Amino acid sequence: MRHRYSILFFPLHVIVDFLSLNMAFVGAYAIKFHSIEAVSYPPYASLLGLFNLVWLLEILVIKPYIYPRQLFKADHLIKKLLILMAIHIAVISVYWVAVKGYYYSREHLLITYALFTSLAVAFRIGSLVFLREYRARGYNNRRYVIVGYGKLAASIQSFYDTHPEMGFHFYGYFDQPSTENHGILKGNYDDLSGYIEKEGIDCVYCCMPYIDNGRLRVIVEDAEVVDYQVKLLVDFRGFLARGASVEYHDFLPVLNLSSQMLADFQVNTLKRSFDFIFSAAALGLGMPFFLIIAAITRITSSGPIFYAQERIGREGRPFKIYKFRSMYVDSEKSGPVLSGGLLDDRITPWGRFMRQTRLDEMPQFYNVLIGDMSVVGPRPERQYFIDQIVEIAPEYRSLLKVKPGITSIGQIKYGYAANIDEMVQRLRYDLLYPRRRSFLFDMWIIAQTLRVMAQGRGK
Structure with a gap:
């Protein structure tokens, strides 16, 4: 079973963060003033509203909960959280100075952010552990095939085989038959389209050293109809290790192979x-x-x-x-x-x-x-x-x-x-x-x- 519930993660993440923010605000008020009755009255009620509004605007502008599975890691999640926290603190500080809100307790604000950070980090780490275990057991997976067989193709398969927590399941190689790939292929180029529909393939990795532009164009056009992702694999490892960079000439990406590091x-x-x-x-x-x-x-x-x-x-x-x-x-x-x-x-x-x-x-x-x-x-x-x-x-x-x-x-x-x-x-x-x-x-x-x-x- 594939169990596609990833779409629920975004609203769940939003809801939990808002709950954590409000719980942290009220909890900090209780710690500071030993009561929560007055928190629903001005001036703290307006401050709580501003807390929620600023967080909502950050979500709409920055879109912090959208990231590929490859970046679903603790350091990446916490880094994004800290960026959001820094922006939130900056906006609240500007508001505090603008309205001369010196009647707000700085200790309350400090405790609020400490509690919110703790709750948000705990949720992210818990989600990470749960999803990794869930995917490692074969649920919530993504099915992929690789078009073009060679060392580069084998490296992407090896990567996902050693990271089962990402939930990518390999469904075979497709290429023109040869002595090198005999007995390894799931099929040739003509078999690819039917196999994608039959097996519900989510992602097709195309290796540029082994596939021509004509075949690639057909795969990309079919993706619009059948609804699967196409990802291009180009072996730049030897160049990037020397400090290569990508330049954009209008919409055209150009790989600069001159080592920027050595010419810095x-x-x-x-x-x-x-x-x-x-x-x-x-x-x-x-x-x-x-x-x-x-x-x-x-x-x-x-x-x-x-x-x-x-x-x-x-x-x-x-x-x-x-x-x-x-x-x-x-x-x-x-x-x-x-x-x-x-x-x-x-x-x-x-x-x-x-x-x-x-x-x-x-x-x-x-x-x-x-x-x-x-x-x-x-x-x-x-x-x-x-x-x-x-x-x-x-x-x-x-x-x-x-x-x-x-x-x-x-x-x-x-x-x-x-x-x-x-x-x-x-x-x-x-x-x-x-x-x-x-x-x-x-x-x-x-x-x-x-x-x-x-x-x-x-x-």
Whole structure:
């Protein structure tokens, strides 16, 4: 049995909220004045009338009780309630000031809103629990089919299978038969219309990668006659993860695939200002300390103090990165070779200590100062290794859209990589950065880096 009683939820919700509002008002009056006799006389009678009128206008204008099943969640329901409450309080406050109603008890108003909020939240949570259980038992359901079989189609079925509380029951796939969907389909396109009428299908999901516009147009036109919903599934997940947005040219929606997050002027301006100030302070205040490191580097092994190497920065632009030398001279005379970790015999004893404490990276504050790097960002690599990484993990290219940094999530969680596989593993951490980039997140990464340096846990 389908038990379609959802239409009753709207009037029930309205009635319960009005009852809760009036009960809260009268109950607060009783708590404050230990009686309810005078509440039906001015001035509180007029205030109660205004309470109800404002709430009614909010319902008519905002329509707070209309939402799809996918949004029937506690946080969404309570958020809408709090918005209504805030507007209601604001209107009542304006009225209070306008009529100079200082004779109204502020304590009464405070108790009223506290009681009303408690009752309204309790009703919403109770309704949510009841409907989820009711739908999970197979009642008040919606029947749906999916037109076009593939990974995207399977994902929407999986979603509803794991959320039975939404009450969506799957009734089959429809597509042109092929070896890929053999034995899976309920029917082909020609069978769809009759099946919808026979089974009373409520919703038809159409997957754009697998259905042409002509077939889609027929399904939409039939929906007007048979009375079912048509929902379009387009796989934008890979684009939206990069910060894509929708623009409207009159009535035409256009998907903007340029990452707004990476091009955000305020974020970039704040980050560059912080980088400049932080690196200048680090170089200035740390100069005596850097001179000591330089002296030890020169004394403990022959060769230059600094080591310069070409790395690839933002948008693929090469630059020279600077470090305190931690390896013996000519360690890569046979070609580019990754460090084999702290046990690599090419690393000097003092270099091993610098790597553990990240002191070898300190000269890169100069790279930050001149704009080649940032304090926080994915570690830059050489083109030789980038080519190999991209073959295994093409998503590495997305890291080239942000400025490389001295420290990163990968450096904290993983450390130095000894081979391509380890570089790819570290990449999994660094890929989080472009999507979560913010000033506070940068501060967290810097704090974690200082902890690693103090504990000497760099590898």
